[in-house]
Amino acid sequence: MAQRVLIIGASVGGATAAISLRAQGIETVLIERELTKAKPCGGAVPPAAFHEFDLPESLIDRKVKNCLIVSPSGQETHVPVVGSVPTGHDYVAMVRREVFDGYLRERAQQRGADLIHGQVIGLTVEHDGVSARYRSMIDGSEHVIRADVVIGADGAYSPTAKFLGLDPLPRAVAIQERIALTESQMARWEDTADLYLGREVSPDLYSWAFPKRDHIAVGIGVGPGHTRHARALLENLKRRLGASLDGGRLLLREAHALPMEPRRQMAFDRAMLIGDAAGLVVHTSGEGIYWAMKSGQFAAEALAQHLDAPAAANLRSYEKRWWKQYGTMYTFLRWLQWWGYGNERQMEVFTEMCRNPDVQRLTFDSYMHKQMAPAPWGAQMKMTWDIIKSQVRNYTQRRMPVREQDTASRIQATAGD
Ligand SMILES: Cc1cc2nc3c(=O)[nH]c(=O)nc-3n(C[C@H](O)[C@H](O)[C@H](O)COP(=O)(O)OP(=O)(O)OC[C@H]3O[C@@H](n4cnc5c(N)ncnc54)[C@H](O)[C@@H]3O)c2cc1C
Known part of the structure; x- marks a missing residue:
């Protein structure tokens, strides 16, 4: 039997894992509880996803070629979306x-995966297989399904992780509104x-305005200590955007959690x-x-090798490969969040740092192509010197942050501010 x-x-994640498993002829069943509503998301996707997973560009609403970074005091940095070697695929896809x-x-189904519209409400792992209990989202009936192995692709709140007895991960919250604008208003984006x-817009992460075909998605991300302020922060962001949003029609308000820590163990x-179930944001x-x-693909490839002996010791080849390939990038980006968003003076430094052409190229190499090549020695010296100058400037003469309204004063200052 297969x-x-x-x-x-x-x-x-789940759909990609299913596509990869089917490519290797492995019988696969997906269970999804929500087939109508979209996952709350800014929808920024690197070109690497389109090349590596052979996705059609028809999925892209807009190709972003420029980023505007605005510091707490209103300093602006305009960054072209270009890597070290222009490729013709230098953009951020908005989907x-x-x-x-x-x-x-749909692709997973076309390749032969079964899709059940149901919510998993129980899971047990036994020595000879796994059993999941689920409730049909069509008629509410309950069923049990058995399989050899389970992949938890169930997001930041991961019921699978809970059923496996794992602790929840620390979570940030992101809240976003999609606002329909006229064509002439969209020209700005x-x-x-x-x-x-x-x-006042995001004490420890960032906030955004991401353009889609006929609307703008404005949102804020906020770390675990500040989640209760999420709505107020979003209102502040909209005030900042001011007349650009005048007359806009609210299409959707959406919010969801984001994991803030990768799991130490991702295979059992x-x-x-x-x-997100593994904390890989x-x-x-x-x-x-x-x-x-990518983790869906790596997990499927590890499974294909070990499906006859799916013990943790074998399946953990997935996480070993993951951290070997991406460990440095994760560690660096984690440090960058701590360093760049730590307080408002650092945010000013971060905004100024983004004016350095080598910083821009390194940022977009790592974002667009998922490559982290070290910059030449001379460029590293120049980056370091620019950062030191900016840091001295911002810590000796404070730039006054723009304050939109009272709410901001109720939002606690971050450490060192
Ligand atoms: C507001 C916001 C903005 C974001 N913006 C971006 C961005 O611009 N770019 C970017 O790369 N990332 C962004 N992210 C992060 C991104 O959305 C997630 O990292 C990504 O969706 C993770 O994919 P996933 O497949 O692991 O999980 P998810 O996309 O969260 O999917 C989990 C799936 O599991 C299903 N599920 C859960 N429980 C059950 C159950 N018991 N039974 C059956 N099904 C279940 C859910 O319905 C869901 O479909 C954003 C996140 C938020 C919240």
Whole structure:
């Protein structure tokens, strides 16, 4: 009898894992509880996802070629989206998750994966297989499904991780509104995405305005200590954007959690976790789509090798490969979040640092192509010197942050500010 893999969650990570498993002829079942609503998301995707997973560009609403970074005091840095060697594929893709996820799910089904519209409500791992209990989202009936191995692709709250007895991960929250604008208003964001830094829009992460075909998605991310202020921070961001949003029509308000720590262990006896369930969001950008897809692919490839002996010792080859390939990048981006968003003076330094052309190229090499090549020695010296100058300037003469309203004063200052 064919081996079967059960994947809980059929969003970007789960669907990609299913496609990779089917490519190797492995019988695969996806269970997804939500097939109509989109996953709350800014929908910024690197070109690497399109090349590595052979995705059509028709999924892209807009190609962003410029980023505007605005510091707490209103300093602006305009950054072209270009890597060290211009490739013709230098852009940030803006997608709508309802379109993107729908495509991946459909591809998984076309390649032979079964899709059940149900919510998993129980999971047990036994010596000879796994059993999941689920409730049909069509008629509410309850069923049990058995498989050889389970992949938890069920997001930041991961029921799979809970059923495996794992602790929840520390979580940030991101809240976003999609606002329909006229064509002439959208011209301001033709191929530009905005990032705003500052205590009153995001004390420890960042806030954004990401352009989609006919609307702008404005949102804020906020770390575990500040989640209760999320709505007030979003209102502040909209005030900042001011007249650009005048007359806009609210299409959707959406919010969700983001994991803030990768799991130490991502593979167990007969079970694996991928994407947000494994905590694989990167810190500086809150980026998780590519990482969910890539971890889905890596998990599927490890499973294909060990499906006859799916013990933790074998399946952990997935996480070993992961950290070997991406450990340095994760560590660096985590440090960058701590360093760049630590307080408002650092946010000023971060904004100024982004004016250095080598910083720009390194940033977009790592974002667009998932490569981290060290900069030449001379460039490193220049970057360091620019940062030291900026740091001295911002710590000796404080730039006054823009304050939109009272709420900001109720939002606690971050450490060192
Ligand atoms: C507001 C916001 C903005 C973001 N912006 C970006 C961005 O611009 N770019 C980027 O790369 N990342 C962004 N992220 C992060 C990105 O959305 C996630 O990292 C990514 O969706 C993770 O994919 P995943 O497949 O691991 O999990 P998810 O996309 O969270 O999918 C989990 C799936 O599991 C299903 N599920 C859960 N429980 C059950 C159950 N019991 N039974 C059946 N199904 C279940 C859910 O319905 C869901 O479909 C953002 C996140 C938020 C919240």
